[in-house]
Amino acid sequence: MELVINGFRQELDVRTIQDVIAHFGLEGKPVVVEADGAVLTKEQWATAEVRTQMQIELVHFVGGG
Amino acid sequence: MDERYSRQMLFAPIGEAGQRKLKDSAVCIVGMGALGTVLANHMVRAGVGLVRLVDRDYVEKSNLQRQMLYDEEDVRNGYPKAIAAEKKLSIINSDVRLEPVVADVTVHNIESLLEGIDLVLDGTDNFQTRFLLNDACFRKGLPFTYGGAVSSRGMSAILVPGVTPCLRCFIQSADAGGQTCDTIGVIAPVVDIVASYQAVEALKFLVDAGGKRRDSLLTFDLWENRYYEMKLGEPLRDCPCCQLKQYPALDYAEQEEMVSLCGRGTVQIAGKGQLDLEQWRERLEPAAEKVILNAYLLRAQLPEGERLVLFPDGRVLVQGTDDLVRAKILYARYIGN
Numbered sequence: 001m002e003l004v005i006n007g008f009r010q011e012l013d014v015r016t017i018q019d020v021i022a023h024f025g026l027e028g029k030p031v032v033v034e035a036d037g038a039v040l041t042k043e044q045w046a047t048a049e050v051r052t053q054m055q056i057e058l059v060h061f062v063g064g065g
Numbered sequence: 066m067d068e069r070y071s072r073q074m075l076f077a078p079i080g081e082a083g084q085r086k087l088k089d090s091a092v093c094i095v096g097m098g099a100l101g102t103v104l105a106n107h108m109v110r111a112g113v114g115l116v117r118l119v120d121r122d123y124v125e126k127s128n129l130q131r132q133m134l135y136d137e138e139d140v141r142n143g144y145p146k147a148i149a150a151e152k153k154l155s156i157i158n159s160d161v162r163l164e165p166v167v168a169d170v171t172v173h174n175i176e177s178l179l180e181g182i183d184l185v186l187d188g189t190d191n192f193q194t195r196f197l198l199n200d201a202c203f204r205k206g207l208p209f210t211y212g213g214a215v216s217s218r219g220m221s222a223i224l225v226p227g228v229t230p231c232l233r234c235f236i237q238s239a240d241a242g243g244q245t246c247d248t249i250g251v252i253a254p255v256v257d258i259v260a261s262y263q264a265v266e267a268l269k270f271l272v273d274a275g276g277k278r279r280d281s282l283l284t285f286d287l288w289e290n291r292y293y294e295m296k297l298g299e300p301l302r303d304c305p306c307c308q309l310k311q312y313p314a315l316d317y318a319e320q321e322e323m324v325s326l327c328g329r330g331t332v333q334i335a336g337k338g339q340l341d342l343e344q345w346r347e348r349l350e351p352a353a354e355k356v357i358l359n360a361y362l363l364r365a366q367l368p369e370g371e372r373l374v375l376f377p378d379g380r381v382l383v384q385g386t387d388d389l390v391r392a393k394i395l396y397a398r399y400i401g402n
Contacts, residue, residue, distance in 0.1 A: 028238050034295055059295055061220065062219060064099075065189050
């Protein structure tokens with residue numbers, strides 16, 4: 001389905017937020033997920049279903065300095 | 066009051082009263098690299114009374130592209146960053162009390178480093194030290210001003226105990242996935258912008274303009290022209306730091322076993338998870354002089370002279386040094402944590 005991820009439209013074969021995380025190889029990384037303006041805790045990722053046109057922000061914490 | 070601050074005092078939200086508050090304030094900047102030098106420049110020019118500068122590293126040529134307080138003479142002299150920064154800052158504003166500390170920030174010295182401090186500014190390059198600062202700040206009730214920059218991406222937020230979530234509410238893993246300034250690079254403008262966002266939040270806090278506090282995590286990619294603000298929201302219900310008050314990074318036992326001297330000229334750093342060596346080969350190849358991968362380990366010859374040996378179980382050996390701090394510096398540069 002088509003999702004808007006970090007501002008860009010993308011066609012992904014995913015069902016949950018967890019699948020999105022896995023798609024981008026972000027498991028175990030310092031990432032916060034916001035879907036349609038709501039922050040989802042890690043525990044919610046596996047059950048939070050995505051729907052077409054959902055606005056998903058993957059906020060990847062930056063470590064350098 | 067001093068003409069030096071006239072323009073800052075003309076800015077009504079600071080004024081004379083705010084200027085006096087700045088003079089009576091003390092901040093600690095941990096990490097005097099790219100972010101730290103910009104932060105220190107702002108704090109010292111603004112007239113913060115005491116600025117403590119903490120760093121474990123020394124100035125190298127590759128720093129000069131973005132670490133704005135250092136010059137070629139500092140590289141030739143091989144000065145520690147905290148000392149080189151003090152030297153430069155003391156001729157920028159001699160009214161400010163500068164306290165350079167050349168040290169690795171650990172569970173052993175964090176308490177004394179934060180003594181007498183009103184606010185902590187994050188200039189570090191790794192999440193392990195950030196978790197330590199976060200936990201120490203939240204235990205002590207001090208605001209922690211997070212900042213991070215890599216590539217053309219940056220991020221900042223001010224985290225205030227009892228008011229906002231803490232860093233652990235957002236991230237639980239210290240795994241930066243190998244994305245450090247020494248592996249994928251960084252451009253200077255992103256550093257200046259991140260540190261300036263941190264600095265302005267520090268000024269607001271120090272002059273008691275709490276109502277103006279930015280209540281979001283600001284994130285941007287300057288090259289891709291993308292900005293995003295995420296509300297800080299509520300603390301994580303079972304956050305081990307700000308809710309359960311366990312402050313994991315302040316647990317001596319857990320910290321001790323991370324880094325150990327193992328044989329002559331080799332320091333072992335215990336990782337927190339498994340390493341996919343094939344992926345690490347790809348990440349390290351652009352930065353290292355030579356990378357060798359076999360079925361058991363990955364060996365990377367670093368331009369600094371030392372070697373990193375990575376094992377699938379997460380351990381990393383830093384060969385060519387007996388210095389635990391030096392090993393941690395190289396680990397933070399190339400592996401990130």
